[in-house]
Amino acid sequence: MQVVRKPQGSVVIIGAGTQGRRLAYMWSSKGGTVALVDLQEQQLRDGLQYVQQLREEAKDHDGDWGAVEVSQPAALESTLKDAWLVVECVPENLKLKQKVITQLDDLAPERTIIASNSSSYGIFEILEGLNLKNNKRVMSAHCYWPPETSAIEIMGHKDSDPKLIDLVLEQCKEHGFSPFHVRQPSIGYIYNRIWAAIKRETLLTLSEGVATPKEIDAIFKDVLKTPKGPCEQMDVVGLDVVLDIENHYAESRNGIPTEPRDYLQNMIQGGHLGVKNGQGFYDYDQER
Ligand SMILES: NC(=O)c1ccc[n+]([C@@H]2O[C@H](COP(=O)([O-])OP(=O)(O)OC[C@H]3O[C@@H](n4cnc5c(N)ncnc54)[C@H](O)[C@@H]3O)[C@@H](O)[C@H]2O)c1
Structure with missing residues (x-):
């Protein structure tokens, strides 16, 4: 059994669309700070509104909500300074995913875990041909829709650090997800x-x-x-x-x-x- 360290800092979500805004809600539900990043101002506004709506619907919550801040991609480096986790939630386009993951690896501090929410592309496919500074901290964290589906699949790749996989599995559970570890590289994860x-x-x-x-x-x-x-x-x-x-x-x-x-x-x-x-x-x- 691995010892899981408690993460310090914020969770940064790249992309405030269908999944990004839902993840902003989940990762701020236990008092943690979330930064939501999107190219489009309107998506950021709609994202915040959606988080508020989900909070109002959460009747049994203790009220300890974390802050959800919004940020522009131009300020990414400073947004990432305090992050323990950054999740990319940009549209399903392999080249775009590879660009964003490379940028995150370049700008995020060494301790920040980098995850992709892609449905179609496993992290091993996204990493193909990329030359990252530290790919041990990169993984897939794939969740489902609608938001009441609590399943999330965590999948590493051949060089992943198992301690970081354990940490994310543990934190997902803490934040109301039902995490599943995909133990081998798998296109479609488990359920799909x-x-x-x-x-x-x-x-x-x-x-x-x-x-x-x-x-x-x-x-x-x-x-x-x-x-x-x-x-x-x-x-x-x-x-x-x-x-x-x-x-x-x-x-x-x-x-x-x-x-x-x-x-x-x-x-x-x-x-x-x-x-x-x-x-x-x-x-x-x-x-x-
Ligand atoms: N929608 C679903 O039901 C669902 C379910 C599981 C997984 N996913 C995965 O989640 C990811 C996102 O899907 P979605 O449905 O939320 O997409 P979406 O189109 O609703 O949202 C994507 C957002 O990313 C923003 N964006 C694009 N490029 C950006 C960049 N460089 N920096 C910052 N923001 C950028 C867009 O403006 C948009 O707001 C995809 O990989 C998809 O496979 C989606």
């Missing part, structure tokens, strides 16, 4: 890999004409007692996003069947993107 297999097999089942989306969702919900079936869930995520994710698995691994991607591609070409455009496996315009 299992979910990818369900999506893939659902699409294969559909492509073979074995059952309709409605039947697949009905049997899935009947057996597993979940509120949504895989077709309903894929519609919520967006079929174009589902295809991007599946393409990433297919690029990184052998043996991924082509039929599920072909099936999705046909749907997308036919204008079926899911809930966001009213047409997916189901017709949402008709329901409205």
Whole structure:
């Protein structure tokens, strides 16, 4: 059992979008200071408002909220001076992630842990080809949506410092997350890999004409007692996003069947993107 040191200092979140603002709430929920950094003023304003809204909804909280400060990327070096942890939450673009991680490694003090919230790119992929000063302190810290999902997956890489992984796992627990250690480099972490297999097999089942989306969702919900079936869930995520994710698995691994991607591609070409455009496996315009 490793001894975990109590971290001193603030948590800096880079990107105040969907996930960044939610992380600002979590990391300030036990009295710690958070600095939220974004290129866009409006995102910072909306982010603060969202943190306030989540606080008002947290009925059982003891009132010991930490400060959430906002900051511009131009002031990053001074914002990072006091940080024990910095989490990048910028959009899902590998080159941008690599640029931000390199910048953080360059500007953050030696003791600061650097984490990425990327869903698609494991930290081992982000670090590929980068020449960082200290990559031992870099890891993935991937959380989910909606905010009431407490799971967070912590994944290191071959050179990670295990003491720092333990520290982040411990601190996530302290801050109301349910942390899971991804023990080996894994595209899709733990949960998303299992979910990818369900999506893939659902699409294969559909492509073979074995059952309709409605039947697949009905049997899935009947057996597993979940509120949504895989077709309903894929519609919520967006079929174009589902295809991007599946393409990433297919690029990184052998043996991924082509039929599920072909099936999705046909749907997308036919204008079926899911809930966001009213047409997916189901017709949402008709329901409205
Ligand atoms: N949205 C989700 O449900 C979800 C779930 C799990 C993980 N993630 C991951 O979280 C990350 C962020 O996703 P999101 O949905 O919050 O994105 P988002 O588009 O909502 O927010 C990204 C923010 O980053 C800002 N930004 C861009 N470049 C920047 C820079 N150089 N410096 C500072 N700010 C910058 C943008 O202005 C924007 O406000 C992605 O890696 C994504 O895979 C998202």
